[in-house]
Amino acid sequence: MQQQEIKALRNIKVTLLFCLLFYAAVGATQYPQKAIEFVIPFDAGGGADIEGRLLADQMSNVLGVPVVPVNKPGAGGAVAYTYLMNAPADGYVLAWNSTSILTITNLGNVPFTYEEMDHIGRVEFQPLVFAVSINSPWETLESFATDCTTGNQTIRIANSGAGSGTHLGALSLTSAIGCEVVHLPIGTRRRNATVLSGEADGMIAPLTGVINLFKAKRLKILATLSDERNPVIPEIPTASELGFNSFFDLFRGLSVPKGTPQPIINHLAEAMMQAATSETFMSFSEEVGFTVEPMMPTSFQSLLATEDEKVKTILEAAELIMSDGN
Known part of the structure; x- marks a missing residue:
């Protein structure tokens, strides 16, 4: 192949990459343009459902579009997280996660790990x-x-x-x-x-x-x-x-499919933060006993890594999974 042809191909690749990045950025700046599906991994009427619905309502106020709760219970959260894994990475499907995102992945109930999703942040712990x-x-x-x-x-x-x-x-x-x-x-x-x-x-x-x-x-x-x-x-x-050394708080936060554009993740994280610290959500937390302490994506990722090790330790002690050394 002639040197001139190679240079032309490189220019085409650079142009295509620029176009992809440009249109992704444009799409992100116009986000959101329609309703967002808010997947709750548990049954309607329970504590996780009530909290999630209230957060979704407050996020609707911030984002200016409906954030619609949809219950997908089953298998300790596996049904909801599998649904999320198969959803488009466009910011229009997010999941109300909990510690279950670490337990089911370590138990092998699903063929993926928590790292195969993107995470918006933590909302609270209780x-x-x-x-x-x-x-x-x-x-x-x-x-x-x-x-x-x-x-x-x-x-x-x-x-x-x-x-x-x-x-x-x-x-x-x-x-x-x-x-x-x-x-x-x-x-x-x-x-x-x-x-x-x-x-x-x-x-x-x-x-x-x-x-x-x-x-x-x-x-x-x-x-x-x-x-x-x-x-x-x-x-x-x-x-x-x-005298019984058992420590296990439950966290709740938001996750999206892997590959969701970073500007959309940032936009959702900011909306999550505003919704979680709204007067309505804070009042509810004080009434029922959970602690609102939002974490943005990077901090939440670090927490997930720490909690994942804790989950592994508990499961290994119960002989439900094998340790890395075995």
Whole structure:
């Protein structure tokens, strides 16, 4: 091939690349132009759903287009995250993520890792709590631990689904206590009901999913899995206070398909920040007990890497995944 032809081909490639970047930038500056789908990985009516819908409503106000919640529950979040993975990377589909984005990927419930998505940021974090029916004989976490470690009865602990953050919280707590239980992957819709009916002996759940029944004196909260007491329930001790080193807070944030243009990610992150710190969302957080502490994309990516290692450690201890050294 002649030198002149090679130079011409290079010029064509440079021109094409410039055009692609130009049109991507133009599209990003005009974003958004239509409704945005807001995928919620859990059942309607639960704490995660209520929070997500409120955030979506506040984001609609910021972005000037409808942000439409769509529930896609199932398999501890796998259904929603798989849907997101297959969506166009154009900013019109985003997912209301949680710690489940790390648990299901480490368990192998999906054929991808959290790194195969782009992440907008964290919105909030909240404690997981261990709750039992008001009719339960256990008044303290210590009394539960005594019965659990004797092995004289089968104890059933409900969670939101296999591989969910609540499942990991239950594994963390029972490992710290040194006992074995039957884990019931009930789902968020039935989790509370199974404890109230006696089908399950207790449950791990986000505080937001328990607080109303706790205030109505239908559930007892025996401990939180945070490193300090929550101001909404200051009378409830942490597990670590009682000698059980179980720490597992739940985070929630936003993710989009891999390859979403950076200007769109930045635009969504700014809208997320404004929505999360709105008076409406902040008031709700104070009422139900989660902490609004938004993180932008880079900081959230660092948090995900740290939390991913924590999840791996819990799963390896429970022998649900093999360590890298095996």
